Amino acid sequence: MVTVETNSTFDAQQVEDIVEHARANILRMALYQSTRDPELKRMPLTKVSLRGGAFFGYELSEEDAKTVRAKARDFLMSGEASKERPLPTDAEQREMMHLLTGEEITDELFAFGREELALEDFSRKADWTDGKPSIPEGFSVAVIGAGASGIVAGVQLEQLGIPYEVFERQSEAGGTWQLNHYPEARVDTSSFLYQFKFVKNYPWPEYFAPQSEVKKYIEHVARDFGVDKHITFDTELKHAVFNEQTKLWDIELHHRDGSVDKRSVNAIISGAGQFSTPRFPDIEGLSKFAGTKLHTTAWDDSFDPKGKRIAVIGNGSTGVQLMPGLAKAADFVYQLQRTPQWVSPMEQYREKISTEVRWLFDNMPFYWNWYCYYSQVTTDAMQNAQEYDREWQANGGSISEANDGLKQSLTTYIQDKLGSRPDLIAKVLPDYAPLARRLIVDNGWYDALLRDNVALVTDGIARFTEHGIETTAGELLEIDAVVFAAGFDVSKYLWPTEYVGRGGATMESIWTEDGPRAYLGLTVPGFPNLFIFYGPNAQPRSGAFLSWVEVWSRYAVQGVIHVLEQGISAIDVREEVFREYNRELDAHNDILIWENEAPADKNYYVNSFGRQNVHWTFRNDEYFKRVAALNPADFDEI
Numbered sequence: 001m002v003t004v005e006t007n008s009t010f011d012a013q014q015v016e017d018i019v020e021h022a023r024a025n026i027l028r029m030a031l032y033q034s035t036r037d038p039e040l041k042r043m044p045l046t047k048v049s050l051r052g053g054a055f056f057g058y059e060l061s062e063e064d065a066k067t068v069r070a071k072a073r074d075f076l077m078s079g080e081a082s083k084e085r086p087l088p089t090d091a092e093q094r095e096m097m098h099l100l101t102g103e104e105i106t107d108e109l110f111a112f113g114r115e116e117l118a119l120e121d122f123s124r125k126a127d128w129t130d131g132k133p134s135i136p137e138g139f140s141v142a143v144i145g146a147g148a149s150g151i152v153a154g155v156q157l158e159q160l161g162i163p164y165e166v167f168e169r170q171s172e173a174g175g176t177w178q179l180n181h182y183p184e185a186r187v188d189t190s191s192f193l194y195q196f197k198f199v200k201n202y203p204w205p206e207y208f209a210p211q212s213e214v215k216k217y218i219e220h221v222a223r224d225f226g227v228d229k230h231i232t233f234d235t236e237l238k239h240a241v242f243n244e245q246t247k248l249w250d251i252e253l254h255h256r257d258g259s260v261d262k263r264s265v266n267a268i269i270s271g272a273g274q275f276s277t278p279r280f281p282d283i284e285g286l287s288k289f290a291g292t293k294l295h296t297t298a299w300d301d302s303f304d305p306k307g308k309r310i311a312v313i314g315n316g317s318t319g320v321q322l323m324p325g326l327a328k329a330a331d332f333v334y335q336l337q338r339t340p341q342w343v344s345p346m347e348q349y350r351e352k353i354s355t356e357v358r359w360l361f362d363n364m365p366f367y368w369n370w371y372c373y374y375s376q377v378t379t380d381a382m383q384n385a386q387e388y389d390r391e392w393q394a395n396g397g398s399i400s401e402a403n404d405g406l407k408q409s410l411t412t413y414i415q416d417k418l419g420s421r422p423d424l425i426a427k428v429l430p431d432y433a434p435l436a437r438r439l440i441v442d443n444g445w446y447d448a449l450l451r452d453n454v455a456l457v458t459d460g461i462a463r464f465t466e467h468g469i470e471t472t473a474g475e476l477l478e479i480d481a482v483v484f485a486a487g488f489d490v491s492k493y494l495w496p497t498e499y500v501g502r503g504g505a506t507m508e509s510i511w512t513e514d515g516p517r518a519y520l521g522l523t524v525p526g527f528p529n530l531f532i533f534y535g536p537n538a539q540p541r542s543g544a545f546l547s548w549v550e551v552w553s554r555y556a557v558q559g560v561i562h563v564l565e566q567g568i569s570a571i572d573v574r575e576e577v578f579r580e581y582n583r584e585l586d587a588h589n590d591i592l593i594w595e596n597e598a599p600a601d602k603n604y605y606v607n608s609f610g611r612q613n614v615h616w617t618f619r620n621d622e623y624f625k626r627v628a629a630l631n632p633a634d635f636d637e638i
């Protein structure tokens with residue numbers, strides 16, 4: 001049963017004002033779920049472009065929106081909202097999903113979508129097949145990292161009562177949200193997507209939460225589910241060897257105080273992340289530079305940009321997020337750009353969640369659920385624009401109708417922003433297809449380029465001198481500080497931990513052909529009971545990253561459950577399953593734009609072998625079909 005409390009202290013006028021702040025189509029579905037009012041079913045939808053055409057929303061006519069709001073007001077004032085309601089059946093949920101968008105809901109879309117709608121307490125909870133078996137004395141799982149991945153793995157293990165410990169090399173939880181505390185760091189995906197679905201109606205202060213709030217959220221989840229008591233901080237897993245006699249992982253933990261701890265564990269879940277190894281460009285003369293050197297992953301909070309001349313190296317998601325704020329405070333900012341990037345508008349970015357909307361989340365039954373689900377489905381269209389349409393190309397198109405349309409609308413956006421400066425437009429307009437690299441959110445970057453105290457530098461960096469940067473055009477940029485927003489070495493999966501599997505193999509020794517590979521991005525043959533989150537080709541093609549972390553945690557913990565229920569030591573993914581999966585993965589890579597459309601050596605999606613190594617290549621629903629439940633037949637028992 002779903003219980004909802006209604007705040008009865010509001011009068012009709014106040015509630016009428018509040019529902020004006022709702023998204024009418026989402027309000028419609030929330031109301032329909034409670035009332036099954038047939039009038040709410042018969043409302044046509046208009047598909048609207050979001051994020052410059054990367055996403056699509058679904059809206060009601062003004063008249064229908066008015067009807068929905070009036071009905072919602074009456075419903076909220078009637079006291080009906082506080083009634084308990086049974087969980088809708090799958091068929092009912094599916095019908096409502098269809099009503100929300102008018103799109104066909106396939107079995108696969110429904111399977112993932114119902115978990116995004118999150119009407120159940122914890123739909124992605126891993127569970128025993130037939131009650132908890134006895135757990136052998138000393139059985140233990142090591143979870144690596146106390147970021148979102150490690151914490152959700154801990155939540156699953158905690159709920160099942162499986163002994164585990166979380167090891168974190170930093171002194172606090174949060175992972176990438178602990179490390180990246182540069183000014184203006186915030187999610188560039190809606191917080192209604194970038195959240196766990198088993199935590200209901202978290203009171204985000206903004207639609208796109210700032211770094212401190214995301215860190216707070218991860219800490220809150222760790223505390224609320226009791227995972228915090230299992231974390232050992234300042235401790236790095238350096239070395240893990242699978243012991244073929246004991247069938248345990250012998251692990252070596254290095255504490256910050258220099259002490260080393262050796263122990264054996266039954267399984268390892270690595271939540272080490274993909275954005276954990278910062279890239280420091282090796283630029284001539286850097287050691288001679290006398291000014292301040294900052295990297296966005298190790299921001300010095302005492303650094304005051306006031307009165308300083310600053311160079312920002314990098315215009316990826318990080319540089320674009322950071323630069324406008326620095327420009328407001330600094331004396332002068334040089335934005336160094338090696339390659340233009342597609343920087344897109346994002347609705348509600350930096351917008352606070354009003355008290356009216358907060359009230360709706362708290363008091364309108366199912367508004368939060370449909371808001372979350374809507375946030376996910378609206379991003380799905382991005383997957384269309386990542387694929388080649390060969391027919392479209394044969395008829396003279398560049399990539400596909402979706403991608404070419406996105407390119408046109410983002411170009412118009414840039415022209416609108418920088419209309420007064422054709423010289424800047426020529427410099428920032430990419431000559432490759434949007435989405436070939438990660439689409440960046442505009443945090444006022446184009447506006448900042450128009451400031452008197454900002455210069456966009458597109459010449460290369462020849463060298464650092466004592467007082468600045470000499471460009472390849474021979475210009476000397478005199479600066480007091482340089483900020484590296486130069487990205488991460490995403491191909492260093494699992495680094496700096498060395499895993500040694502069966503037969504003494506290391507990951508590096510088996511990843512020599514064309515870079516890292518895994519089965520479903522999660523397991524590698526020869527490395528039994530080792531589950532990697534955010535592994536090779538494991539990034540969703542759109543949408544809800546933390547939802548996928550939940551999915552991976554269910555999968556990994558189902559592996560641990562299988563081991564315990566079968567009374568075996570370990571499971572090892574079968575070589576032929578791994579190979580067949582990767583063959584299919586590669587076949588899909590051919591229909592996607594990533595390997596061909598942007599300079600491969602400047603695109604972290606593509607590894608040094610020219611292979612797209614970050615995203616899974618299947619559509620999200622197809623990947624979900626494979627990863628929703630661990631299939632024991634994919635594994636050898638050892």
Ligand code: NAP
Nearest residue numbers: 186187188281314315316317318338339438485486487602
């Ligand atoms: P990035 O996208 O890899 O961008 C790195 C930037 O540094 C690029 O502009 C790159 O130029 C430049 N660069 C690297 N080496 C250079 C060199 N030697 N000389 C000159 N320029 C150099 O890295 P990022 O901006 O840190 O973003 C990485 C990922 O982190 C994002 O794609 C996203 O997934 C995540 N992120 C998320 C958020 C969020 O809001 N949630 C915020 C920040 C980052 P080229 O383009 O020429 O290579």
